Ligand SMILES: NC(=O)c1ccc[n+]([C@@H]2O[C@H](COP(=O)([O-])OP(=O)(O)OC[C@H]3O[C@@H](n4cnc5c(N)ncnc54)[C@H](O)[C@@H]3O)[C@@H](O)[C@H]2O)c1
């Protein structure tokens with residue numbers, strides 16, 4: 227199939243490269259020339275394991291461009307993969323979705339054949355029908371279901387393991403009330419043997435929000451219980467290992483520590499809270515607590531640090547890990563951000579190491595000293611572990627004060643003085 231993918235960030239680049247690997251011809255579209263140049267030289271525009279290899283292997287079937295109109299006209303299906311960030315009040319900013327759907331509409335003015343538009347970006351329920359479809363109808367003069375169709379196909383990939391998640395999805399959610407589009411999308415995903423769940427667009431959109439909200443809830447719940455377990459000298463991991471044996475509960479996403487970051491959980495939980503309240507007058511009490519626990523968790527690590535280093539003014543603090551999780555260079559909503567902010571406010575001198583995320587972090591915090599080798603960070607008054615990169619398991623923490631936000635076994639075994647946030 228000929229497919230245009232609009233937005234070459236984490237979701238667009240993965241979707242384009244993986245669909246090319248399945249034999250489709252892909253045109254990736256972005257407004258960012260650097261990303262286009264990277265893709266056209268078969269280099270990944272983001273750090274994601276396996277993506278470079280896929281771009282190289284399928285380079286004859288992948289092209290990147292700024293020209294959305296031609297990309298849409300030369301394809302049968304367009305995937306919308308642009309960002310849906312938070313506004314200052316936490317509600318969803320649909321600015322990119324608005325402008326891309328209008329541009330697709332303009333392009334379709336000159337197209338005679340049927341076109342399927344797939345919304346992969348995470349959007350509040352109702353957005354595909356009320357904004358995307360209506361903008362396209364308005365700008366193109368064409369009719370939904372007759373000239374074009376809409377599918378909501380939310381993405382569930384996790385950064386760091388995104389290629390594997392694409393090819394080995396637990397399920398594919400497909401929301402559409404359009405017969406031709408359903409046929410197109412069924413054909414596109416025909417080689418996947420996971421469950422394909424067909425529903426309407428707004429239900430599909432809600433499934434994405436509820437999945438992220440539930441996983442975030444599990445993490446905040448594990449953190450709340452972990453905080454209590456620490457006070458009673460119970461290892462919270464042992465507790466959740468036991469709890470997770472109940473098939474109704476499941477052991478995943480019970481790792482307690484300094485909380486969840488990333489471009490999705492904080493943003494999507496806030497968007498659900500705000501959308502529920504502003505549009506429907508519903509107060510999401512549980513989800514508000516999920517955010518409150520998550521905001522508190524990184525600051526607990528500072529409180530533990532101050533037990534060992536009471537005066538942080540002028541203290542040398544080493545930080546291991548800046549990315550919001552391992553195997554990514556992404557620092558969006560990383561728990562390292564509030565921790566570094568507070569340490570700097572208290573006058574600490576910070577050295578930090580992260581093999582992938584240091585450059586991104588430097589843009590936010592130029593006053594931090596960034597080390598080339600992780601062992602250089604150890605030469606500090608105390609070491610904080612904020613991301614569970616595998617290489618941190620290979621270090622010797624003997625004689626060091628370590629405050630661990632992510633439970634690195636080697637630190638538990640070798641540190642001179644050791645504190646875990648929730649254990
Ligand atoms: N990152 C993830 O792990 C993940 C996983 C599942 C779902 N999502 C959702 O997918 C969407 C995209 O997320 P992302 O992390 O890939 O975002 P991103 O910010 O990494 O990438 C978005 C891209 O869209 C481009 N763009 C913006 N306006 C454009 C326009 N008019 N035309 C063409 N390109 C344009 C930007 O330049 C950018 O490269 C969001 O809704 C997000 O919530 C993200």
Ligand SMILES: O=c1ccn([C@@H]2O[C@H](COP(=O)(O)OP(=O)(O)O[C@H]3O[C@H](CO)[C@@H](O)[C@H](O)[C@H]3O)[C@@H](O)[C@H]2O)c(=O)[nH]1
Nearest residue numbers: 381382383384385445479480481485486487488490550551
């Ligand atoms: O038990 C756990 C699991 C995760 N985390 C933290 O939670 C955050 C998110 O982790 P993860 O879910 O692995 O990464 P993301 O790439 O943000 O993926 C989430 O967000 C994506 C965007 O919507 C979805 O597609 C994925 O299904 C969903 O897992 C990270 O800061 C993790 O450190 C914990 O603290 N404890």
